[in-house]
Amino acid sequence: MPRTSPLMNVMQQAARKASRRLVRDFGEIENLQVSRKGPGDFVTAADVRTDQKLRESLEQARPAIGFLTEEGEDVVGEDHTRRWIIDPIDGTANFMHGIPMFAISIALEEAGEVTAALVYAPISDEMFWAEKGQGAYLNDRRLRVAARRHMGDAMIGTGIPYLENPKNSEFLTELSAILTECAGIRRMGSAALDLAYVAAGRLDGFWHTGLSPWDIAAGILLAREAGAMVSRTDGGGDPLYKGDVLAANEAIHSRMLRLLRQARKP
Ligand code: 2AM
Numbered sequence: 001m002p003r004t005s006p007l008m009n010v011m012q013q014a015a016r017k018a019s020r021r022l023v024r025d026f027g028e029i030e031n032l033q034v035s036r037k038g039p040g041d042f043v044t045a046a047d048v049r050t051d052q053k054l055r056e057s058l059e060q061a062r063p064a065i066g067f068l069t070e071e072g073e074d075v076v077g078e079d080h081t082r083r084w085i086i087d088p089i090d091g092t093a094n095f096m097h098g099i100p101m102f103a104i105s106i107a108l109e110e111a112g113e114v115t116a117a118l119v120y121a122p123i124s125d126e127m128f129w130a131e132k133g134q135g136a137y138l139n140d141r142r143l144r145v146a147a148r149r150h151m152g153d154a155m156i157g158t159g160i161p162y163l164e165n166p167k168n169s170e171f172l173t174e175l176s177a178i179l180t181e182c183a184g185i186r187r188m189g190s191a192a193l194d195l196a197y198v199a200a201g202r203l204d205g206f207w208h209t210g211l212s213p214w215d216i217a218a219g220i221l222l223a224r225e226a227g228a229m230v231s232r233t234d235g236g237g238d239p240l241y242k243g244d245v246l247a248a249n250e251a252i253h254s255r256m257l258r259l260l261r262q263a264r265k266p
């Protein structure tokens, strides 16, 4: 059994506590699908409520730490060097459509570096977690990135940047470059879970552009701690605030990077 630190216990308890109501809300979604208005407002309320519940638990246990979250106001903590980066529901569109691929994502950033990460998928009850230098885990099991080295065997995850994103037009070119070489593509709708799946060796690689820090802060550390190479999609260093991420084992990362670069040549 891996030993979770007191900090990781706080994070896991916060996620589990907030997920109870979230799971009930998800159950309600099915009823709302048939109403003409759809579940939009309901989902927004669930998102905000989950954000609040996570903040409450984390603040109570670690009052000096600040917040950067998708749903609420940013807070600079008494301890300026540390903040939680939170996405209360990553995969909101899935949640809204009654598709169970969504997750709570919590990362702790210390002096600009993410040192603890959690991605919790409440419907499958899968807790992905990692602390810097300590490896990545799914529940009690140590994770290791997939060993497959050939693109022809690789299952690759991606996401489609949204219409308003300037990168949207580039996406189809990138997709066609990767698609011609790999075994299969998945577009699952939660970047946090996609990165956790790279850590678990379920996906051999993942690329996505146009994301926000809360989508990927936890997933990046998970993938790295499982042995993945994680960079921006142009091969550059830290993807966290750039929002372009490429994650895979070394061989697949290098091949994907080459394909993406070729696809982007004018
Ligand atoms: P979200 O579900 O929290 O919105 C899907 O490929 C990924 O892109 C998800 O992690 C999703 O996060 C994220 N994403 C980023 N910007 C988005 C937007 N404008 N609309 C929907 N999803 C977005």
Ligand code: CA
Pocket (backbone or CB within 6 Å): 070, 087, 089, 090, 091, 214, 215
């Ligand atoms: Ca998100």
